Amino acid sequence: MARIRVLVVDDHRIFAESLAAALAAEPDVDVSAAGSGPAALRCLERAAAEGRRYDVMLVDAELGIPAPGGVRTTPAPRAEDGGGGGQGDGISLVGGLRSTHPQIRTVVLAEKDDPRRAAAALQAGASGWVAKDCSLQRLLTVIRGVLRDETHLPAALLTGVLRELTAARKHRTESEELVESLTPREREVLRCMVAGLGRKAVAERLFLSPHTVRTHMQNVLGKLGVHSTLAAVALARRAGVGPAALAGDVVERGGQLA
Numbered sequence: 001m002a003r004i005r006v007l008v009v010d011d012h013r014i015f016a017e018s019l020a021a022a023l024a025a026e027p028d029v030d031v032s033a034a035g036s037g038p039a040a041l042r043c044l045e046r047a048a049a050e051g052r053r054y055d056v057m058l059v060d061a062e063l064g065i066p067a068p069g070g071v072r073t074t075p076a077p078r079a080e081d082g083g084g085g086g087q088g089d090g091i092s093l094v095g096g097l098r099s100t101h102p103q104i105r106t107v108v109l110a111e112k113d114d115p116r117r118a119a120a121a122l123q124a125g126a127s128g129w130v131a132k133d134c135s136l137q138r139l140l141t142v143i144r145g146v147l148r149d150e151t152h153l154p155a156a157l158l159t160g161v162l163r164e165l166t167a168a169r170k171h172r173t174e175s176e177e178l179v180e181s182l183t184p185r186e187r188e189v190l191r192c193m194v195a196g197l198g199r200k201a202v203a204e205r206l207f208l209s210p211h212t213v214r215t216h217m218q219n220v221l222g223k224l225g226v227h228s229t230l231a232a233v234a235l236a237r238r239a240g241v242g243p244a245a246l247a248g249d250v251v252e253r254g255g256q257l258a
Helices: 013-024 037-049 090-100 115-124 136-146 155-180 184-194 199-206 210-224 229-238
Strands: 004-009 029-034 056-060 105-110 128-131
Touching: 004 013, 004 037, 004 136, 013 029, 013 136, 029 037, 037 056, 037 090, 056 090, 056 136, 090 105, 090 115, 105 115, 105 136, 115 128, 115 155, 128 136, 155 210, 155 229, 184 199, 184 210, 184 229, 199 210, 210 229
Parallel strands: 004 029, 004 056, 056 105, 105 128
Antiparallel strands: none
């Protein structure tokens, strides 16, 4: 019998351990639990090094986010926790796995239905969004389904999620059109901004004077219709603009980008 390796990631210790115990009762499921994002990443790296990769990760949508009216804390350290605290929420963790562990299927566990967050989870690479209070049988159906490349959402969320995805696609198209209005040099400056480079660093990288870089940056903000570098970077990311490489690349002097 082919076994399914599952990693539960939740900073509510009782919930995580209870869910892991319930899943472990299934004859074809091996399960571990981690109490934070960093702990989950260590589990994934260790499993990969030992040649026993996880197949599915179940991650809390609100991982590490303070609960209303109080502070949400990471549970006391265990073998899988290593004492590390959470970094970012569960959806951020899902997005980070796209490049580092592309083979794993992720399912987001949520305390409430939220079309915007569910759409964000799918865009980040999640294969499913499931209510935390769903039945064990429903969760097992989702786990087995995502391994067949299925996408699972509660029926009540479908309309809202489709609306959010359509709106996101529209915003991305608008952002792409704005970026296309930039000159090649301005696009290179924008990529440097996305990489977090300041004016002096951009000038050194592109062999330009700081005054020229300032002019380019002002032009970029004006053409994109924003008033800050942060807003320009957010728009660039929506348009799919990646950061400029910071090492090992060659930058042409003059030529078409001058």
